[in-house]
Amino acid sequence: MKSITQRILIWLVSSLVILMIVLASGILLNVGKTIEPLVVNSAEDLATQTGKSISTYFGGIQKELEIYTKNSLTKTLLWEVMKMDLNQINEEKDYYKNIFIINQKGDFRSTDDVEKNLSNDPIFTEVMNNENREYYFSDLRKSLTDNSDVIVVSQAVMDVGIKLGIIGAEINPDVLLKELFIDDDGKNRFSFILDSQGKIVAQNSQIPNFNFSELEQVASSDELQTINFDGKRYFVYDSDVDMPDGWSVGRAISEDVLFQGQNNLLRFILIFMIIVIGVMVGLSYFIAKVISNPIIKFSEKLNDVAKGNFKVQFDQNRKDEIGKMGNSLNNLTKALRNSFSEINTGVENVDNSSKELSDLAQQSSATSEELDAQAQDINNNINEIKERISNLSVAMEEMTNSSQNISAVSQDLNNISNDTSNATHESFKTLESIIKLIEKTARVSKNSKEKVSALNESAENVGKIVETIDSITEQTNLLALNAAIEAARAGEAGKGFAVVADEIRKLAEDSSKATEEIAKILNVIKDKTKQTVAASDVTEKSVNQIDKEIKAIETNFKNIESSVNKMNDSIENLSATAQEQSASSEEINSSIHEINESITDIAKDIAEIKKSSDEQSSSSQSISANSEELSALADNLNEQIKRYKF
Incomplete structure (x- = not known):
């Protein structure tokens, strides 16, 4: 259209x-x-x-x-x-x-x-x-x-x-x-x-x-x-x-x-023609608007009235039929505004009353629910406290038994500690004897080493003497050989001298063999003495190392003896404390039983409060439901009225 x-x-x-x-x-x-x-x-x-x-x-x-x-x-x-x-x-x-x-x-x-x-x-x-x-x-x-x-x-x-x-x-x-x-x-x-x-x-x-x-x-x-x-x-x-x-x-x-x-x-x-056409179109649009705008505005306001807007004001200043029609419609919308205003006031009063009643019911219900929740929380806390007290009572009994056991064990530990202290003391004495024996062994080993070293030096000296004898034997053998040669030159006159020279040569040979045997024996003696000296060195070092370790053990035994003495003191203190704790546990256990009986009485009172709160909450919910129904009716009527502007 x-x-x-x-x-x-x-x-x-x-x-x-x-x-x-x-x-x-x-x-x-x-x-x-x-x-x-x-x-x-x-x-x-x-x-x-x-x-x-x-x-x-x-x-x-x-x-x-x-x-x-x-x-x-x-x-x-x-x-x-x-x-x-x-x-x-x-x-x-x-x-x-x-x-x-x-x-x-x-x-x-x-x-x-x-x-x-x-x-x-x-x-x-x-x-x-x-x-x-x-x-x-x-x-x-x-x-x-x-x-x-x-x-x-x-x-x-x-x-x-x-x-x-x-x-x-x-x-x-x-x-x-x-x-x-x-x-x-x-x-x-x-x-x-x-x-x-x-x-x-x-x-x-x-x-x-x-x-x-x-x-x-x-x-x-x-x-x-x-x-x-x-x-x-x-x-x-x-x-x-x-x-x-x-x-x-x-x-x-x-x-x-x-x-x-x-x-x-x-x-x-x-372009000029297009601009002129555009200007003419704009001018035509302006003229059309001048003619049609009053009618369009009148139609739009009537649509607003049809939609429930009674605040619309029609143009009644015009001197034509549209102005007269606008005056009549303004009177009609004014009468409708007055009627709907009175209806709206009554609806608002009903709505406010229902809302106040609903608020009171909701507050009462909320208070009852809060009281019920708090009573339930208290009841739960009481049950939890009772359970914890019961557990505490059992724990206190166990602690009493443990204290008694600790006292007995402390006495046993004290006896064991005394035995350990005595054994440590005896071991310390034995260790002192071992230290003395090791020191004596070290001295003997040192003397043996010195004597063997002297023996080695004597063997060296004997070796030198044997070498001298061997040298003399070689010279004697040469002299005997020269004498035999001279005797042979002398002929019959030198036969006797030749026999003597031969005997001297044999004696020199025997002496040479003897010196060789002595040299061999001396070499064996020197080797053995060197080995003995080396073994003595090892023995001396071992004895010194053992001496150091024994002294360290002696120090450890002293520390053990000191620690055992301290432990004896601690065990005596622990035994006394355990006895005192056992007595205190019995007193606490008695108090716990009294607290448990008091909490049971409080739980009964809380149950009575919760019952009264539940009855009050039920009544509040009934009032709230009735007030909500009344409020819904008032809201429905109010929505119908809001469709109209007045």
């Missing part, structure tokens, strides 16, 4: 949109027919102005060279004289590739240090052989010094009407384009120069693989032409230049750029 505002908007907006569409269509058609010729004419005028710029540029170069010819140094045409000035000029002017001079014989010299004869070159012949021409511009040609493409300008050097030679320059065409067409981007707009042969001398296009052959054909026409390349349409126009003769300059502009102004204007008109 459409609202009043929507109906008004649809009628007004549809009419305005149709009107604006018709108006916009007429404007767009007229703009296209009017502006397009202006754009084309503007492009042609721009081509003409560009041609004049080229003529001025080349004219300036020609005039510049002509000024150089007025210099007295230039008129000498001597390279060595002019070289420095020409090199300086060439460096200062970016558009000069190089500067050269040619004398009357056609000899060529340039700032690139190139020398050649150009007597048959048009650069020379067009100026020197033509009386009416003082300067010459070449078409695009190869440089006189390298293989690059250049434009050559030559100017006659005159003196009193006589042509002395030529001064000229080579111009890089790319530099020319950079200086004259700085607004070209090379893609949507680029320029080109045609020489007298219709060939492109220079161009600043940045479009890859552009068809310049077709461009040369199109540019030869005197009218505005178009060329299509790579999906773009370019408008091509050119204009003749006054200098050089037969040259022309052209520009190619893409359709988007050429008609950019027209497109911007059309876009502006379209």
